Amino acid sequence: MPGKTTTSHKQQRPAKQAVSTRDQGTAWHSRVSAGEHILEVDDLGISLAETGRPVVQDVNLNLMAGEILGLVGESGSGKTTVGLALLGHVRRGLVHSGGEVYLYASHSDQPVEMMTLDEASKRSLRGARVSYIPQDPALSLDPGMRVGKQIREVLDVHDYGSADHDRDQRVRSVLREVGLPDDDSYQRRWPHQLSGGQQQRIGIAMAFVMYPDV
Ligand SMILES: Nc1ncnc2c1ncn2[C@@H]1O[C@H](COP(=O)(O)OP(=O)(O)OP(=O)(O)O)[C@@H](O)[C@H]1O
Ligand SMILES: [Mg+2]
Incomplete structure (x- = not known):
């Protein structure tokens, strides 16, 4: 993986505006406005469980709502590993060895740290507030x-x-x-x-x- 891409500081989001619940579809839409802080990865490291060898280390990135961020690297460099970490998931055989993944999800005022979140909360966020499109x-x-x-x-x-x-x-x-x-x-x-x-x-x-x- 390339080294740090950005440096970042956690921010508190201003209070959100009420959204009409008359239309259920609208109520379920993301409530984050373009330009708002949505995701932050700080010094993330994931290593092989057996040997402790790092698969990715010191990954830093910041994503604002409406932004598209590409992660570029050769095959096996750790793109999927980082992508899955955004869901708080670490594949079998790997361990979380450092750093944090903060999701500033709509419908919640506080950021959640995906790596240390309990399983039930992760499940309710995955596929709802943060989604993954599988490679295959x-x-x-x-x-x-x-x-x-x-x-x-x-x-x-x-x-x-x-x-x-x-x-x-x-x-x-x-x-x-x-x-x-x-x-x-x-x-x-x-x-x-x-x-x-x-x-x-x-x-x-x-x-x-x-x-x-x-
Ligand atoms: N469970 C595991 N046990 C051991 N090594 C693993 C495990 N999962 C991934 N790896 C190794 O971690 C590295 C990163 O894998 P990852 O799937 O993140 O790569 P990638 O950048 O998404 O590659 P590609 O472009 O081919 O999809 C690879 O070298 C892979 O062999
Ligand atoms: Mg991949």
């Missing part, structure tokens, strides 16, 4: 679940909306957002009945369906 869509989709159901399951896990109708509508709208058909027969397809690119779009739809901040 074919491996990440459940081959035994119809594609519409896989998207719908993300909404079920996070208790999206107030009625079945809200979830049905959101599955349709996110399918349109990723450029796929939203009809019932498409939703009833199995992953193997989609092309690689279409499977990738289902992965993106699953990552975006809860309107995550990151």
